Amino acid sequence: MLGGFCLLAGVAGCSDEMPTSTDPALIPVTVQTFEVTIPFEDFGRQFRVDGGYGSPSALSVNRIVFSGDGGLEVRPLLRFASAPSSISVFPPGESQSVADSAAIPTGGRVTVQLDTVRFSGVPPFELSAGALNQEWDHLSASWTNAVDTLGGRQPWTTPGGGDPRPLEQFSWDPAEGNALVIELDSMTAAEWADLDNLQRGLILTSSTPGSRLRISSASLQLDLLSSINPDTTVQVTSPLTISTMLLDQTADFEDGRMLVGGAPSFRSTFRIELPDSVSATGPICAGAPSCQVALTADRVVFAGIGFQSIPQEPPSLAPADSLVLDLRPVLSPERLPRSPLGVPILPQGRTVGPGQFEEGGETRIEIPVTRFIRDLARAAPGDAEQPPSMVSLISAAEPSGIGIASFGAVGTPQAPVLRIILTATEGVTLP
Amino acid sequence: MTHSAIVRIPATLAGGLLLALVVGTASPTPVEGQSLLSAGGLGFLTDAPDARSRMLGGVGIGLSGSHLMPNDPAAAGRVGLPGISATMEAGVDTPDEGERAGRTRFPSFGLIYPTARLTYFATFSGFLNQEWQATARPTIDFGDQQVEALDVFEASGGISAARIGVARAISDRVSVGIAGGTYLGSMERSFRRDLNPADVGQQVESFVADGIWRASGTNIVAGVNMDALGMLRLAGSVTWSDDLTLDPTDGTPGDPVVVPLPLEFRVGGHGTLAPGLALAISLYTADWSESAEALGDENAPGRIWQMGGGLEWAGGSILGRQIPLAIGVRQRDLPFSFLGNPVQERAVTGGAGIFLSDTETTPLARMHVGMELGSRSTAEWDESFLRATVTLRLSGS
16 A cells, blocks of 8 residues: 555656557658759749948958959959047147147158968969049949949949059069058148048059969058158058958859859848749559659758859858858838848858969758748648748848859759758558 | 355445545546557547446446447346446556557546437447657758757647437347447647757757648448347447548648548457356457558558456445455557557456446446556567546436
């Protein structure tokens, strides 16, 4: 009797202990898991590529001098802080300094530090520096426009930075040093010391094909002649405050090619239209060599869209660094190309390396879209609220670099495919 | 009972036992695991739904005294006061190979209300139940890739009989009773397959297929109960059931499953062998072949038997309260096969009761605790089990 009480007390308080067998013969369910690959023409619709997202000025590394192989030209624009409103000088014969707010710029120099490790091309590199002579806006400046704001578009007099006033020319070899010093005349110094002068800026150009150089830092040193003591010249340093790049992308991309990235960035967008059924073989066909299995949400256990990376042409347009791809739902397709996008379908994105866009580096990059596909398969045509069916393949940061990632063109064997793993059963039954 | 036969148990032990009982019965735990052998058909038939029958190895019929038994409706005809009875059981099953599983459940609940001529009652008792799962780790071939998977199949559920009835003592020695009602409850099945994310990739979802079937069906139990020679109680009952219908619900596809149920016979007796010592014997039989056939079980035993018996000694006491003790044995067939093999269950039983409050002729508060230590065996599977059952009966005017 005591044992009975103790057993009751013990078992009544224990957690679930389901008797479990590892004998598959006890599982009375016929189940089949199989994989289908659906070509783009069977699920992709309304494919489009849009560009112009983001500004090069938003790039964390936006100071690149690039002279491509005909496909890309990049010129950095640098703007420095203006001169201080006053300098401190000693009047003649006095030992107490006073503020001089009327100092006169008489000259100066820009020191540009170039990265001697990360560069492309064959040295020496032929570089030229010039002073911009058109007003420009770093947030909207492009190869063709100095200012491209709403209602205030102002094209460069010559695409690619107008007609800058030449300052200096160099033949730079990284083995000989990392600094370029550009001397400024009094007129240029006076212009760049003026806070209200919206023209002030330095443009760097490379004329060596295939060169790709990074500016690691730059600063301006102005010589200011005191108006109180003409014997005194004060040197003040102005840091780099604004930088952007002008990019000339002249490549003609293959029609239907999926493009992602660049500065500004490209996006590739298409609508997914699932077939009602997929072809299957095996036990689920009940003896038939093949059969059609309805594509229902509960059967989809995995779905992924595979994008085939292809070498960029010309190679100078290929990404130079890793790129994070995002696939995001298009929330208002009717507002494309300015539709808002939903959260990434794969939250952490998919990182691809630059090698995958080089010759011989072609890879199929799969982005899982299981929940997205299940939502699509679950939606009935008459439902008041339909889940998004359009997706955009974008770079996680726009822009993330000047390189453009290319994926197999629609209508070619390299076009995207939708891989779905389904599990199907006739259902559980009694007993 | 002679006064000299009473065994006196120390008061401290009695208090501890009562405390242990409170702890054990105060946790309203849901139904947990059960034997894997319940995988056959619709599972196990619920044993005798009260502790006194179990401690005597019985099938729940033909015991002395006045009480409410779901399968012995005539016994209610001798009850003189309104009352309730409730039973709880807890047990563990230990397979020869595999992990131990525990469970708790409430096999029966009853309410009784006697009037001048008739006694009305309602019972809710277990009928069929099962709780088990099976797992497998298949490797799926995608041609260019092998993917590991984990399959889990779970079967659970219970079917109970809810009845209302009436009983009458037609003489000092004979009473009759009848009760009718419906089957309630459900059977659930669930299958889940998970692919290994390391083989497939991120965002792999589980595949789940499940179903719930609600039980319904009419059932009637009728019985007779008679005393003979002043020292013998004999009883018999027969249970008729309409087809058990299991309707798919909650989106479960398919047609209703209709399972014909057999006519069930129970007989039992309780006779005094010597002052304070009695022998109880009972038997159950039914032909489950049509039920098994309807569920695709071709190897079920068909007609099954349960028989058992035990000795009851009304000799002990705690704090002046009578403590009957019992020991017995029983054996039964299960109605469905396990992997094509019939299953037999054997047990040694025992237990004790405590008469907390009795009038001179009518019990007011009684509790019984039954213990069973047994085994189940088939060609494919062997296991042992230990089960405790507590029944509390309360009456009052």
